[in-house]
Amino acid sequence: MDGFLPYLLIIIPALAAxxxxxxxxxxxxxGELVMERAGVLNLGVEGMMxxxxxxxFLGCYHTxxxxxxxxxxxxxxxxxxxxxxxxxxxxxGSQVVSGLALTLFGVGVANYLGTPYIQQKVVGFASFxxxxxSSIPVLGPIFFQHDAMVYLSFFIPPLLWFLFMRTRYxxxxxxxGENPEAVRAAGISPSAVRxxxxxxxxxxxxxxxxxxxxxxxxxxxxxxxxxxxxxxxxLVIFAFWRPGRAVFxxxxxxxxxxxLFRVQALGVGIPxxxxxxxxxxxxxxxLFASSLKGRGSxxxxxxxxxxxxxx
Amino acid sequence: xxxxxxxxxxEPREWGSVVIFAVAFxxxxxxxxxxxxxxxxxxxxxxxxxxxxxxxxxYSYGETLLKxxxxxxxxxxxxxxxxxxxxxxxxxxxxxxxTLGGCWFALSFPGLPVWLMMPGMLxxxxxxxxxxxxxxxxxxxxxxxxxxxxxxxxxxxGIEILKHLIYGPWKDPAGMNFPVSPYFAESxxxxxxxxxxxxxxxGLSDGIVDTLAQLFGRAHWGxxxxxxxxxLCSFFLRKGMRGFEITAAGSNAKAAxxxxxxxxxxxxxxxxxxxxxxxxxxxxxxxxxxxxLEPHIVVGYxxxxxxxxxxAKLRTMRIAFFAFILAGLRVGVENLQLxxxxxxxxxxxLEGIILITVLAGQFFNDYAIRRKPRQSVPGAGV
Numbered sequence: 001m002d003g004f005l006p007y008l009l010i011i012i013p014a015l016a017a018x019x020x021x022x023x024x025x026x027x028x029x030x031g032e033l034v035m036e037r038a039g040v041l042n043l044g045v046e047g048m049m050x051x052x053x054x055x056x057f058l059g060c061y062h063t064x065x066x067x068x069x070x071x072x073x074x075x076x077x078x079x080x081x082x083x084x085x086x087x088x089x090x091x092x093g094s095q096v097v098s099g100l101a102l103t104l105f106g107v108g109v110a111n112y113l114g115t116p117y118i119q120q121k122v123v124g125f126a127s128f129x130x131x132x133x134s135s136i137p138v139l140g141p142i143f144f145q146h147d148a149m150v151y152l153s154f155f156i157p158p159l160l161w162f163l164f165m166r167t168r169y170x171x172x173x174x175x176x177g178e179n180p181e182a183v184r185a186a187g188i189s190p191s192a193v194r195x196x197x198x199x200x201x202x203x204x205x206x207x208x209x210x211x212x213x214x215x216x217x218x219x220x221x222x223x224x225x226x227x228x229x230x231x232x233x234x235l236v237i238f239a240f241w242r243p244g245r246a247v248f249x250x251x252x253x254x255x256x257x258x259x260l261f262r263v264q265a266l267g268v269g270i271p272x273x274x275x276x277x278x279x280x281x282x283x284x285x286x287l288f289a290s291s292l293k294g295r296g297s298x299x300x301x302x303x304x305x306x307x308x309x310x311x
Numbered sequence: 312x313x314x315x316x317x318x319x320x321x322e323p324r325e326w327g328s329v330v331i332f333a334v335a336f337x338x339x340x341x342x343x344x345x346x347x348x349x350x351x352x353x354x355x356x357x358x359x360x361x362x363x364x365x366x367x368x369x370y371s372y373g374e375t376l377l378k379x380x381x382x383x384x385x386x387x388x389x390x391x392x393x394x395x396x397x398x399x400x401x402x403x404x405x406x407x408x409x410t411l412g413g414c415w416f417a418l419s420f421p422g423l424p425v426w427l428m429m430p431g432m433l434x435x436x437x438x439x440x441x442x443x444x445x446x447x448x449x450x451x452x453x454x455x456x457x458x459x460x461x462x463x464x465x466x467x468x469g470i471e472i473l474k475h476l477i478y479g480p481w482k483d484p485a486g487m488n489f490p491v492s493p494y495f496a497e498s499x500x501x502x503x504x505x506x507x508x509x510x511x512x513x514g515l516s517d518g519i520v521d522t523l524a525q526l527f528g529r530a531h532w533g534x535x536x537x538x539x540x541x542x543l544c545s546f547f548l549r550k551g552m553r554g555f556e557i558t559a560a561g562s563n564a565k566a567a568x569x570x571x572x573x574x575x576x577x578x579x580x581x582x583x584x585x586x587x588x589x590x591x592x593x594x595x596x597x598x599x600x601x602x603x604l605e606p607h608i609v610v611g612y613x614x615x616x617x618x619x620x621x622x623a624k625l626r627t628m629r630i631a632f633f634a635f636i637l638a639g640l641r642v643g644v645e646n647l648q649l650x651x652x653x654x655x656x657x658x659x660x661l662e663g664i665i666l667i668t669v670l671a672g673q674f675f676n677d678y679a680i681r682r683k684p685r686q687s688v689p690g691a692g693v
Contacts, residue, residue: 043459047663083667086671087667087670087671090674091670091671091672091673091674092673092674092677092678093670093671093673093674094670096398096459097621097666097670098667098670100400100617100666101618101663101666101667101670102663102667103663104614104618104659104660104662104663104666105659105660105663105664105666105667106663107656107659108656108657108658108659108660108661108662108663109346109656109660109663111654111656112346112350112653112654112656112657112660113346113349113350115653115654116350227463227464227467230460230463230464233460234457234460234464237457237460271475273471273472273474273475273478273479276471276474277467277468277471277472280464280465280467280468280471281464281468283460283464284450284456284461284464284465287456287457287460287461288450288454288456291454291455291456292454
């Protein structure tokens with residue numbers, strides 16, 4: 001029995017780490033989810049996160065206010081989203097190609113503009129314990145001993161659920177992803193709905209990037225996002241385009257990763273190069289798991305298609 | 312709506328895409344000048360440096376050609392996949408794994424004569440890259456896994472495997488603890504195309520040899536593989552049964568299945584071919600330019616290849632053209648790095664901007680903006 005105890009003891013710290021490392025991916029996943037629910041496939045998440053990350057860093061670096069930094073990150077990623085919108089919604093470009101271009105551009109430009117700031121530190125968000133809640137055994141350390149952005153992230157999924165399921169706007173957004181012609185027939189502009197989803201989703205993705213610069217690292221390093229944007233895209237598929245399942249998927253993903261890292265720290269012979277590729281292997285596993293349930297189940301019917309021009 | 316409407320062009324203008332490319336490239340370079348200015352550098356001067364670095368001198372063509380080789384090979388494969396509507400973004404990883412395949416052969420059998428070594432390295436690189444790509448193809452066809460994400464993840468994993476080998480088992484014991492493999496044997500090194508002794512030997516005059524020396528620079532015999540691969544590709548796409556099937560299945564997968572075309576097998580085939588070509592590119596690059604395995608063999612040619620394939624609209628000759636252009640821009644960015652001390656990520660930035668502007672510009676070729684007729688007919692708005 002004694003042999004198992006250490007493996008059990010690390011579960012709680014691993015889950016706590018899962019919540020904090022998962023926050024960035026959670027914001028990005030929810031952002032991509034909003035855009036995809038409206039029918040816009042945005043593969044530029046990686047680039048948008050990078051740009052959001054840099055903008056939030058710069059905002060915080062120059063003003064000392066992490067909240068202002070967060071705003072900068074969100075707005076910058078919205079700007080990237082607007083490029084995608086202009087190319088796909090107005091210029092009728094392929095959503096796949098535009099997203100890939102956005103990633104190439106975003107990662108490149110953020111690394112380029114960030115070069116003078118490498119290793120520079122920012123104030124960022126400090127962690128603090130939530131009174132009362134943080135002293136609950138097990139749940140307290142897992143959920144309530146983090147920073148403000150983590151707590152904020154707890155409110156987003158229920159809000160999104162409410163938006164999707166209980167508001168007229170949410171209905172229009174979901175319908176635009178399924179059948180934009182029907183939305184048009186109902187007298188709503190599907191293009192306007194898609195634009196709004198791009199802006200909202202873009203802001204959320206930018207917050208995901210901002211979390212990395214302002215809460216995880218609190219300094220600028222090259223390639224800070226390193227594939228998390230793509231993980232988010234995969235997790236949207238795993239979540240079957242539902243906010244609740246996205247939360248589950250994100251924490252499962254980061255939980256397993258964090259757990260294995262701690263298992264290695266116990267001295268079990270897991271090669272470190274294997275741990276380095278773990279997030280990517282896990283993404284493949286996540287994709288695999290979602291495909292077992294059936295091809296693209298739950299995907300919005302009009303996902304990735306452009307609206308006909310001139311309407 | 313306003314007094315304008317967007318109509319589909321029935322026949323796209325012949326010269327349209329040339330104009331669009333020219334305008335888009337110019338615009339992209341201007342945006343880059345702006346980005347340089349943001350960091351307090353001379354923007355327009357920087358663009359001048361970029362262009363002269365890539366295309367300005369006789370010797371810059373040699374460097375550009377050198378980079379165009381791997382980009383062309385990867386792009387040829389990527390284009391084949393895109394033809395089938397398979398979004399293979401994994402040329403980067405396939406390039407890496409192919410490199411590892413070639414290196415494994417070169418490091419394992421250093422004593423082989425060149426006529427055994429080269430085919431061996433070639434086969435092992437192409438097989439490794441091809442199988443790596445086939446993984447994603449099988450996952451897609453058997454389990455419906457999204458190939459964009461799977462190929463991307465395989466890129467990251469491939470790079471981690473490279474790091475693992477180069478920091479571990481393959482590290483040169485005499486390499487001062489740097490992450491490099493031992494140098495390849497002489498027989499495993501692909502030589503430059505320009506070899507003065509060879510060319511003077513067959514009776515060329517000194518002047519021509521000198522000019523050629525500058526023109527080809529460090530470009531290696533991998534050019535030959537580009538010519539062969541390019542010729543085979545366009546021949547099979549035009550004349551071969553498989554080529555016809557690929558084109559047919561690419562335009563309508565469902566109809567192709569009904570017509571009895573083995574769609575899944577085609578997908579695995581094109582992915583394998585793409586991986587093999589990318590692997591070949593990686594192997595040649597390592598052997599010819601570095602003569603050993605180093606981590607910075609990975610510079611993003613696989614992603615450039617995606618841009619090239621798309622810009623070229625998947626046509627072989629245009630792939631050659633755009634591979635050369637984008638290779639030149641990469642050489643130009645290296646020149647900028649030297650002169651203005653900017654980061655190497657500028658190359659990706661530029662490629663991303665070009666892709667975005669061309670993608671948006673394409674609109675003007677496919678659609679026209681016309682003034683609405685004064686009296687609008689119901690339903691005429693489309």
